[in-house]
Amino acid sequence: MLAVISSQFDWDWLAADEHFRQAVELDPNSATAFQWWAESLCFRRLFDRCQEYLREALALDPLSPILTLAQGLPARFSGDTEAARRTFEAVLRTHPSFAFAEYQLGLIASQDRDWDRAIAHLERALPAMGPILGGSPLGYAYARAGRTTDALRLRHDIEQLSAHRYVPPLAFAGIAMGFGDHDLALSWLERAATVHDDFLASVAVNHHFDDLHGDPRFDALLARVGLPTR
Numbered sequence: 001m002l003a004v005i006s007s008q009f010d011w012d013w014l015a016a017d018e019h020f021r022q023a024v025e026l027d028p029n030s031a032t033a034f035q036w037w038a039e040s041l042c043f044r045r046l047f048d049r050c051q052e053y054l055r056e057a058l059a060l061d062p063l064s065p066i067l068t069l070a071q072g073l074p075a076r077f078s079g080d081t082e083a084a085r086r087t088f089e090a091v092l093r094t095h096p097s098f099a100f101a102e103y104q105l106g107l108i109a110s111q112d113r114d115w116d117r118a119i120a121h122l123e124r125a126l127p128a129m130g131p132i133l134g135g136s137p138l139g140y141a142y143a144r145a146g147r148t149t150d151a152l153r154l155r156h157d158i159e160q161l162s163a164h165r166y167v168p169p170l171a172f173a174g175i176a177m178g179f180g181d182h183d184l185a186l187s188w189l190e191r192a193a194t195v196h197d198d199f200l201a202s203v204a205v206n207h208h209f210d211d212l213h214g215d216p217r218f219d220a221l222l223a224r225v226g227l228p229t230r
Helices: 002-009 013-026 031-043 047-060 065-070 073-078 081-094 099-111 115-133 135-144 148-162 169-178 182-194 198-205 207-212 216-225
Strands: none
Touching: 002 013, 002 031, 002 198, 013 031, 031 047, 031 065, 031 073, 031 198, 047 065, 047 073, 065 081, 065 099, 073 081, 073 099, 081 099, 099 115, 099 135, 099 207, 115 135, 115 148, 135 148, 135 169, 135 207, 148 169, 169 182, 169 198, 169 207, 182 198, 182 207, 182 216, 198 216, 207 216
8 A cells, every 4th residue: 555655646656666565575475466566567658567467466366357357458558459459358258247347448449549339338337437437438438429418418427526526637637638628638637736636647558648648748747747758
């Protein structure tokens, strides 16, 4: 947990690596420690080490659906959508009710700009994933597909939810990117940085923000979070 706090809240990635190292030394059989360490490496685009530690995690818990699915994350984050799709589809065949596999397939389809397929997967995942984690990518896909009314409805639902509970600013930033409103998206990303929103840790590999790479404002944000630019 100290590693998670160091990486996702403090953006002190070196401290996070040290805490993760100590965690796996204390319990070499902790699949979760290897998994979370791997994900933090993926966020920094260290895909080879990420894949190595994900394999370590799966070897410790080979029947875990989440760890089997996680094997496809380095491919998704690095842009190899075909390899990621094969992994996620295999998981869904074995676990047909696993909503997170539907969700990941939706993200892959969105990354490939296959909006109809993305929407179909994300709509099936939405009841289990919830309006924040599932609604923002779906709103993005709706907006990109020209389904403006559906995108605005989802954004309204998330806005209503924010009156009663914390909603990560990236949820709104993602939908803004769907509408092509880069200035609004960057405003939400700045708010995320101000509150140290933990979702910001993955922003460098989040395909919803691909169009911002190279924008000096976005690159400055990545540097602030300690993440690499492309």
